Amino acid sequence: MSDPIKKITLKDGAVRYRFVVDIGREPKTGKRKQLTKTFDTKKEARAEYARIRHQTDEGTFVSPDKITVATWLDTWLKSATIHVEKATARNYADAIRPAHERLGDKRLQLLTEEDVDDLVEWMLASGRKRGGKPGTGLSARSVQLTLGRLRSALTVAVRRKLVVRNVAQYTEIPREARKQARAAKAQRKPWDAEEVKTFLAHLADHRLEAGMLLTLIGLGPAEVCGLKWDEHVDLDAKSPTIKAGENTRTLVWGENGGEVEEKGGKTENRPRKLPLPSPVAEALRRAKARQARERLAAGEAYGNSGYVLVDELGRSCRTDWLRRRAYELMEGAGVRRVRLYDARHACLTYLRMAGVPGPIVSAWAGHGDLTIADRVYVHPDVAHPETAAKHLGALLS
Known part of the structure; x- marks a missing residue:
């Protein structure tokens, strides 16, 4: 030889x-x-x-390639988001964007651990x-999301033999x-019980009373915005009910601003x-009656969208609109400004600390994982150990 x-x-x-050495064959042509x-x-x-x-014999050889990080991330993102919902795809794109912008011009095979650290x-x-003052630092959670997506993209690059190893x-x-x-x-x-009561007193007869009460019993903003009177609310039964999570209205941010995606529950x-609860049912009845009056007053201008949460002309509401109105109500009530999801956390914490079993609390919240309430949503405070001590005292007496 x-x-x-x-x-x-x-x-x-x-x-x-x-x-000159053979390094395999072209996948499509066999050349x-x-x-x-x-x-x-x-x-x-x-x-x-x-x-x-x-x-080459072991199947681990990576041939030289001039593909850039940006080109590969675009390829990976298209593949990774084929079967996901629009909001999830946007989250993927938002998470990977910093890596795309910061590292995009580099050749993928020349990317180093130092580049990822930088x-x-x-x-x-x-x-x-966006989402704050431009040029300031992002949260550790945001950075972790970007890092996680970059790892995923590089793992696929390793599998496709574009790079030798995952430098992230x-x-x-x-x-x-x-x-x-x-x-x-x-x-x-989240709010404690006194803060909730203060907020409720300020809500009396307000057009958003029912919407705010729904968040306080554990519905997410997208669930509240997605409720429809005819499909999801039954106020005529002896025990009024709602079908929560059957329809959600999620705000998806894109290049042209926010766009509403309407879909079923995420799990x-x-x-x-x-x-x-009877106060929520009564608030919903008042909201329905108010909408009927507004429909008569507006005449043909009324949208009649059928949603529980609407503006004065019957038009459906977005979650960002609901949040802004909620913050205005919090300021007017003189209570701490919290996220609407913190109201959800407050509800689940209250239920759990009142003795409702964790799986039932998770089922109420609509979690697929019945342990998640205890792991994520429940926030014990300094008063709760005192309650535990009283119960133990009674047990041991």
């Missing part, structure tokens, strides 16, 4: 050593693929030839583009950033039929 390493002489008289490499010494050429042959540092320091595999959020994130999360706590168990 002839030596694959060939000695060549360049025009300037310099001597080099070159080889043989070859790689040509040139080295200063025969020893270097022979070592590289042996390495390529060994990796991406994380930049995002924490000044990576914000071992990158972590710096300890100080994680510590600050935990401190910020600890400071964000198998999310749609659920809930008995209504």
Whole structure:
């Protein structure tokens, strides 16, 4: 067998050593693929030839490719979001965007762990583009989402033999950033019972009374906005009920602003039929009567969309509109401004601390995982251990 390493002489008289090696076949055409490499010494050429042959035989060889990070992330994103909902696809795109913008010009095969570390540092320091002051740092959670999507994209790149290894595999959020994130999360706590009562007193006879009460019994904003009178609310029965989560209106942000995506519940168990506490049922009856009066007053201008949550002309409402109105009501009531999801957390915490079993609390909230209420949504405060101590005292007396 002839030596694959060939000695060549360049025009300037310099001597080099070159080889041509088979590295597989084109997936679509079956055409043989070859790689040509040139080295200063025969020893270097022979070592590289042996390495390529060994990796080709093992099926681990990665051939040189000039594909950029941006091109690969676009390819990965298209594949990763084929079968997901529009809101989920937008979340994927938003999460991977910082990596696309910061690392996009680099060749994928030249991406290093240091590049990924620099991406994380930049995002924490000044990576914000919207949702706050541009140029400020993003939250550790946002950075973790980006890092997770980048890892996924590079894992697929490894599987397709575009890169040798996943350079984002071992990158972590710096300890100080994680510590600050935990401190910020600890400071964000739902309303206590007194704050809920103060807010309820301010809601009396307000057109959003029913919508706010629905959030306070554990419905998410998209669920509240998706409720329809005829399909989901039964106020005539002896025990009034709502079908929560059968329809949601989710706001999806794109290049042209927000767009509403209407769909069913996001998990198998999310749609659920809930008995209504009497104050909520009464608030819904008042809301329905108010809408009837507004329909008569507006005449043909009334939208008559059929939704429970509408404006004065019967038009359906988006979750961002609901949030803004909720914050205005909180300010007017003089209570702490909390996210609407914190109202949901407050409801589930109250139920759990009142002795309702965790699986039932999760079922009420529509969780597919019946342990998630205890792991994520319940926020014990300093008063709850005192209650536990009283119960233990009674037990041991």
